[in-house]
Amino acid sequence: MSVQIEQKSYAMPPCDGFTITLFITVADINRSADFYEKVFGGRILSRGDSKGASGHIQIANTWLIVNVGGGPTPDKPTVTLSVLADPDRISSFMNIRVADIHACYKLWKSRGAEFITAPIPKYGEIRCYIRDPDGYIIEVGQSTELTYG
Amino acid sequence: MNQVQVEQKSYQMPPREGISIAHFLTVANIERSARYYEKVFGARILSLGDGNAPAYLQLANIWMILNVGGGPTPDKPTVTLSVPDPNHINSFMNFRVADIQACYELWKNRGAEFITAPIPKYGEIRCYIRDPDGYIIEVGQSTDLTYG
Numbered sequence: 001m002s003v004q005i006e007q008k009s010y011a012m013p014p015c016d017g018f019t020i021t022l023f024i025t026v027a028d029i030n031r032s033a034d035f036y037e038k039v040f041g042g043r044i045l046s047r048g049d050s051k052g053a054s055g056h057i058q059i060a061n062t063w064l065i066v067n068v069g070g071g072p073t074p075d076k077p078t079v080t081l082s083v084l085a086d087p088d089r090i091s092s093f094m095n096i097r098v099a100d101i102h103a104c105y106k107l108w109k110s111r112g113a114e115f116i117t118a119p120i121p122k123y124g125e126i127r128c129y130i131r132d133p134d135g136y137i138i139e140v141g142q143s144t145e146l147t148y149g
Numbered sequence: 150m151n152q153v154q155v156e157q158k159s160y161q162m163p164p165r166e167g168i169s170i171a172h173f174l175t176v177a178n179i180e181r182s183a184r185y186y187e188k189v190f191g192a193r194i195l196s197l198g199d200g201n202a203p204a205y206l207q208l209a210n211i212w213m214i215l216n217v218g219g220g221p222t223p224d225k226p227t228v229t230l231s232v233p234d235p236n237h238i239n240s241f242m243n244f245r246v247a248d249i250q251a252c253y254e255l256w257k258n259r260g261a262e263f264i265t266a267p268i269p270k271y272g273e274i275r276c277y278i279r280d281p282d283g284y285i286i287e288v289g290q291s292t293d294l295t296y297g
């Protein structure tokens with residue numbers, strides 16, 4: 001599995017340089033892996049194990065790493081990982097830029113995605129949001145006049 | 150220029166077909182964050198926004214979208230976006246690296262604030278960076294896991 005940008009190739013795990021993934025704390029690794037596979041066509045590479053390994057899902061140009069929450073570790077002694085305490089207070093999220101938002105809306109809804117609203121035009125794009133099984137928002141957006149997105 | 154290929158499929162931003170995945174961060178200062186990701190990790194700044202639009206960066210195999218927080222919008226009427234509580238984290242960018250000692254030294258030299266030096270743990274060697282808004286970025290090199 002590798003990704004190429006211009007002349008540089010990205011692999012997981014990387015052969016050189018670095019490859020960016022998104023880690024999401026989830027309540028149930030299997031449930032999340034199944035959701036990202038079913039709705040978006042992600043490829044489940046691993047479902048983790050009982051010793052604490054994360055689930056890995058390859059999706060489009062990146063990889064999702066999912067695991068349950070937990071307390072501080074020696075390499076982050078003040079940080080606790082948990083699912084969203086409040087699904088309405090968000091700092092960061094996966095943003096899926098699409099070529100045809102109405103087609104994605106219909107397809108992903110038919111596969112079980114819960115959209116907050118249908119696509120709505122806003123600020124040079126058409127946009128809507130999905131809630132994943134843990135309440136994370138996923139932006140789905142199609143640019144109509146912006147250059148980069 | 151703004152194109153990624155996975156196996157036989159290629160990804161662009163904006164996508165001509167299918168989807169391309171970006172990561173959105175709520176930040177306190179768009180330019181400060183964009184310059185940070187440019188300086189430390191070599192991100193390419195595609196746009197710094199214009200006061201209304203977010204900044205777009207291309208970094209390794211993904212794109213980053215940076216914007217300030219804000220209240221509900223018609224398409225997410227109950228959701229408020231804000232910078233994180235730095236000690237209660239739900240999700241984060243996870244940089245998988247080939248040579249963690251080299252990345253640690255290079256990125257630290259460029260101004261990254263590491264919480265600790267790399268520490269062996271669960272089949273990998275791992276450490277974390279705090280970005281300017283307090284987001285954690287995991288930096289990890291697998292030593293015996295298959296997928297990471």
